[in-house]
Amino acid sequence: MKHFVLQGRFNPELLERISDIWELVSSCGLNISLKEDFGWPHLSFTSSEREHGVSNFEQLRGIAAVPITVSSLATWGGKSPMIFLGVTPTRELLELHRILSEVVKAGGGANNSLNSVSSFVPHISIFPRRDLPEVQRVFETVVSEVELPLKGFITAIELVEYFPAKVLHECLLAGSGEA
Numbered sequence: 001m002k003h004f005v006l007q008g009r010f011n012p013e014l015l016e017r018i019s020d021i022w023e024l025v026s027s028c029g030l031n032i033s034l035k036e037d038f039g040w041p042h043l044s045f046t047s048s049e050r051e052h053g054v055s056n057f058e059q060l061r062g063i064a065a066v067p068i069t070v071s072s073l074a075t076w077g078g079k080s081p082m083i084f085l086g087v088t089p090t091r092e093l094l095e096l097h098r099i100l101s102e103v104v105k106a107g108g109g110a111n112n113s114l115n116s117v118s119s120f121v122p123h124i125s126i127f128p129r130r131d132l133p134e135v136q137r138v139f140e141t142v143v144s145e146v147e148l149p150l151k152g153f154i155t156a157i158e159l160v161e162y163f164p165a166k167v168l169h170e171c172l173l174a175g176s177g178e179a
Contacts, residue, residue: 019041073146101116
């Protein structure tokens with residue numbers, strides 16, 4: 001089944017720093033490919049089983065690039081534990097999420113918990129769901145090597161189809177410095 005995500009793309013400097021963290025995770029001797037699982041470092045805003053209306057993207061062009069701070073390294077537990085970088089929720093970031101949730105709704109996308117402002121947890125996945133011992137080992141490596149916080153910007157919104165990851169449409173945000 002196809003899966004569609006509206007996700008934020010980072011400015012080149014932040015993308016490089018997070019890509020370095022992905023490389024660190026990949027060097028831990030596990031048989032994984034973060035690029036196969038996640039495509040590239042990004043922050044997911046919304047998720048739907050239906051493709052969002054591309055025509056609704058035009059309303060995003062006036063939105064300014066959103067500053068973000070990657071402030072923590074954490075894990076989600078349960079049956080499918082994973083490691084992620086926590087992004088500080090700011091007024092600007094939450095407003096962008098609200099706008100993107102409206103784009104999904106206007107495009108006929110299904111409502112799910114990721115699309116709800118009240119349950120949005122801004123994060124960047126860095127290690128896919130694996131067994132707990134693997135997650136603990138990778139977490140110990142990453143926490144000893146990564147210096148936080150990292151600062152940057154969300155410079156574009158991408159509509160991405162998964163799996164595998166394929167950009168269907170992108171919209172550069174105002175002031176992103178990208179051509």
